[in-house]
Amino acid sequence: MIKFDRFTLENGLTVIVHEDQTTPLVALNILYKVGARDEDEARTGFAHLFEHLMFGGSVNIPNYDEPLQIAGGENNAFTNNDITNYYLTIPSQNLETAFWLESDRMLSLAFTEKSLEVQRSVVIEEFKQRYLNQPYGDVWLELRPLAFKVHPYRWATIGKEISHIEEATLEDVKAFFKKWYAPNNAILTIAGNCTTSTAKALCEKWFAPIPAANIPARNLPAEPKQTERRELELHREVPNSHIYMTWHCGSRTDTDFYATDLLSDILSRGKSARLYQQLVKEKNMFTDIHAYLMGDLDKSLFLIEGKLVKGVTMEEAEAAIWDELNKIKNGFDEKELEKVKHKAEASQEFSEMGIGNKALNLAYYELLGDADLCNRQSDHYNAVSAAEIIAVAQQILTHENCSVLKYHAKA
Secondary structure: OOOOEEEEOOOOOEEEEEEOOOOOEEEEEEEEOOOHHHOOOOOOOHHHHHHHHOOOOEOOOOOOHHHHHHOOOEEEEEEOOOOEEEEEEEEHHHHHHHHHHHHHHHHOEOOOHHHHHHHHHHHHHHHHHHHHOOOOOOHHHHHHHHHOOOOHHHOOOOOOOHHHHHOOOHHHHHHHHHHHOOHHHEEEEEEEOOOHHHHHHHHHHHOOOOOOOOOOOOOOOOOOOOOOOEEEEEEEOOOOOEEEEEEEEOOOOOOOHHHHHHHHHHHHOOOOOHHHHHHHHHOOOEEEEEEEEOOOOOOEEEEEEEEEOOOOOHHHHHHHHHHHHHHHHOOOOHHHHHHHHHHHHHHHHHHOOOHHHHHHHHHHHHHHOOHHHHHOHHHHHHOOOHHHHHHHHHHHOOHHHEEEEEEEEOO
16 A cells, blocks of 8 residues: 655646655656657657657756766656656655756756757667667567557657657757646656655745646547458567567556456466466477567557477467467466466565655556556456456457567578
């Protein structure tokens, strides 16, 4: 159970405070409601580029990292399809330094050609190293547009192609910042050795003067229902062949999310799960195999990916996976369900360890609609019945809803 207080500044900034006097530290997390799905199709990768630009100096502070390190703090950030998240931890006596730093870059970045060039080069190098020059690095660059044809989830967070980042101008990034980076499009969480009254005073001092922005209404195109199987075959210089299978499913806020998540757990959570037991241990067709749920804010994907044993064909591998899926559609032992429910509960408890995790969880569940959802996750999972899981499996795990990427290792 994570206890917290919540308040909203006049400029629209949502603030959540979790007090924990047992630690000398405070975690500060700022979640901006902008991700890769909010980009222009001709200018992809901007959300991730901005994550880097936010460390390149703000309007009054030329170097973000130096004062934070002097104050004993650490920081990082991440971007995905739905959000951009910045987080730090700092000794409680230096908490105001964190408010000073984060509020200044929410107010405005420095926006210099030098900063843009430096961060653009970093992102381009990341694109090359992680996605183009690394084994299996281009999987998501190929798999997303195979599964999605209309919705902006069809491109990866890094972007569709390097040229979009190479051609980004200072005016482009200024426009992106002005459009999305504002207090009324953010959630600030403070967790650790800080009282709500202290947090309120610091928020009023540092964040309240920042004006709200006219955040555009999000009107993303809905992905049409997939009606036929899709397939893509690639041949690459990689050690082993892999198969990737996706099925369209509901969003993170859909009522069947918990049943779908538990379905993935029954299939592959741990070495006692079905896919590992049958396809790795018994039939020796895969050296590793996993099922998981993307859990995006919009309609998302259910995935299975497996590393084939040498000598096993793609056709044999796919057929073996379908055999296991057809079995689960016809039912399973209640003990399997109880096992994964216990594991889900343990994972939830583990995710609440540490003030950084608590700060992120509170922000994310507030994004979903209510920060208190983080305290009710176990109840949602425990309420799922076997019949609901079977119904979800029968509904989404169909051939016409499936996209298959066959990623061959060159002989």
